[in-house]
Amino acid sequence: MTRYILTRLSSLLISLVIASIVIFGLIEIIPGDPAAFMLGINAQEDTIDALRAELGLDASPIARYFAWVSGMVTGDFGTSYTYRTPVTEMIAERLWISLPLALIALALSTLIAFPVGILAASKRGSITDTVIMGFTQLGVAIPNFWFAMLMVLVFAINLRWFSAGGFPGWDDGLFAGLKALTLPAISLALPQASILARVMRSALIDTLDEDFMRTARAKGLTQRQAIRRHALRNAMIPVLTIIGLQFSFLLAGAIIIENVFFLPGLGRLIFQAISQRDLIVVESVVMLLVFAVIVVNFAVDIAYALVDPRLRRKA
């Protein structure tokens, strides 16, 4: 097991290094000098040079790359060009919206998909199965931002149960915050729940035909008991893979959904920073999100090995 974790850990590190180089490289290509952009068109040449020196932009790209990476390792993401505040603070503030949003959506998606997928698989071929599969086909095809707009129309504008957007802040109480995140989380979760339910169903159907299931039934377990004790555990590998992948979809999807609901999360921060040429914010937020995704995928790999001991030996 230790050996397995170590191999996975080394590939995690390599992925992180390459990811950081790619992100830094892309940002380097962006035309326009942030210092000139900040000072406007009437700025004097020497003022721009002074600001460049102050921001550390006069150093070579390689020196700046290492400064950026070593800063991030110690939790220092640099200073925003536009707001002159530490990027770490800006990110921390926004993370309290984006992270709960993605986690609630993930929880919703799992809570919906598991029972629905299990139901469809155990009633394979029935009307229930056909109806469920029809709905999931539709769920996969609906763009989440459009679904979000429709929900705003129904639940915010017509029924007035929720506000159409914005975030009151967690200081107004947990309930107010959760209420503001409800519609965004549902619209994020719907397509993911549809995908997950389909994966759950087909993974479960694969195991239902296995010999051990027949043995379990022969020993006197009911279908329900056999599914819970034997089939589900074996169906978990593909399901876990998809849950891991979904986390990255949810993070990226949150960027779009935050725009629909005007939530001041990481997604809004990226778009603002891009339009203001606040490149240090852009690269730090993107790197943070990529880091989160890579670490989650690593955790999923470790979870496999815990669920399925056969995988430990393969590595």
Added chain:
Amino acid sequence: MKTYQNIVLGALLSGIFMVAAIVSFVWIPYDIESLNIAERMRPPTMVHPLGTDHFGRDILSMVMVGARTSIAVALVAVGIGMGLGVPLGLAAAAQKGSLLDEIIGRGNDLVFAFPSLLIAILITATFGPSALNAIIAIGIFNVPVFARLTRGSALSLWKREFIMAAQVSGKNTVRISVEHILPNLSNLLIVQGTIQFSLAILAEAALSYVGLGAQPPTPSWGRMLADSQTMISLAPHLALAPGLAIVFTVLGLNLLGDGLRDVFDPRLRRERT
């Protein structure tokens, strides 16, 4: 039976919009470049079957021209993914275990590890928002999908007798890959291509919704949805037409892909019915 239903329904749903896109090159009900403020935000009528938008443009005409943008971007992006991914996959399978195989495998893992939409946003932000950059951004993430699929399936083909026969008859690796492996993968690639096409339509819609896709005045479905958002309480029909266009096209392509897979691979049919 159900399989063919899926194919027919899927082909019909997605076909409508393909045809609309093609027809839009020669004919649209109304000119969409001239504004007609007096006629703005009209609900659907006999004159304008889908109503008019905030500039008084006919929404049916907008959806038709938008179909062109969405389908063209998605099609070229999947084409890039296939065009690069399939040769990479074939090469990796032909030289299994070599350094090349290892590099291609690692590269695939890396691209997969990135949240695709996030990097697409970064790419379009770097090189400026345009349909071309949206194509590149979506295309890059299609490369590993096709590379992995091709490699995995090609590996099992390389063990078959007819490939050995080709080797004995003196054909080199490249010729075997192109003449014997590739034709045997075509069904699989068509199915995956259909699914990726539908995903690309969704990705294009998301990018143009946040303003990183095709730029105005070129209409696109995502852009139309973004424009309709602020007016959704006054004129909900503005958001309905482009949204349904996306849903029908994607749903149609998915049904088509599922149906084709069942036809090409009867072994899978048992599990799905």
